Amino acid sequence: MATSKFPTQKSLAGRTGRMEAGLAGWKRNFSAGNHCGDICFSTGWAKREGDSFLTWARDIEGSEFEFFLLSGPGSGKGTQCPKIVEQFGSAHLCVGDLLQAEIESESENGTMIQNFKKEGKIVPSEITVKLLQLAMQQSDNKRFIIDGFPRNEENRTAFENIIAMQNIVVLYFYLGHFVMKIEPERVLFFDCPEEELTKRILNRNQGRVDDNIETIRKRLEVYFESTVPVINYYNSKGKVQKIDAQRSIDEVFEDVKSIFSELKPVAKDEDMLLVVIGRKESSTVFLTIGLHLGLEVMSYSFNYYANHG
């Protein structure tokens, strides 16, 4: 007979205990008067065969992980990506290439994008985020390496918010709904001095309209002014992994490889905690979500209910 990895009543009691402790914090907050109405929490353990919580959560989000590759123009992003794809099977989404495809397909935005590119300026988020979303949806892969994006703060928030909005996860909340922010798993930053970047781009020889000294200067300016703050933002969240890119292509890839190899394989056959916090309907929402996701609810409790009038 197959052994079950479901939590035992005892382990559940421990976990539920920790949940209760967490919820006690909420209770204190609401008791302090910052509320208006009834709050209830429904928690429980559920499982789906062969999936872990991570897979499940990522399923809802639509991907297993996203890596952003953010660094100066010419630092080697496009060179390293095919190697990552070959070795780790992720999908490489290069926003610069997606924009170039728009130009070449003579879409309605093509001319405008071409002008931004010639000027080394950042194309508006509503265009890039849409292209990215579409590419992600059309991909069978659930592991994405997003190359050269987000270029500025506006790109970053647009991407995180839009992706999140289409994937409202479980949760709920009180005066509105809770939207889960989507952030990349990690951000790879290829560190390379400006002179080397310029030299590499000038030697690239791929016929790009923006590989000339005048546009390179503008691109570098935009990079330092707009993209570096995004890298700093992710760095403050502990997500950035810096790689010395002023070495040979193979040496750089050795470092890239070790970062990707660290990714934990998705655990199988685990149980997951499903939490719904809301007003009176939380238990209905809990069960509906469970059903919708094809989860088998292993235990369930209506943890806390407070009438604050």
Ligand SMILES: Nc1ncnc2c1ncn2[C@@H]1O[C@H](COP(=O)(O)OP(=O)(O)OP(=O)(O)O)[C@@H](O)[C@H]1O
């Ligand atoms: N480690 C390296 N050492 C020397 N040259 C390199 C290295 N990595 C890449 N190059 C070369 O530098 C040029 C720029 O590299 P690549 O196109 O990969 O940069 P990129 O970061 O994708 O640039 P962009 O952001 O402008 O698209 C290419 O000609 C590439 O062959």
Ligand SMILES: O=c1ccn([C@@H]2O[C@H](COP(=O)(O)O)[C@@H](O)[C@H]2O)c(=O)[nH]1
């Ligand atoms: O998110 C993005 C990515 C690119 N652009 C524009 O395209 C060019 C070329 O991009 P590379 O990544 O260097 O190939 C860039 O200078 C921008 O004009 C963008 O606007 N937004």
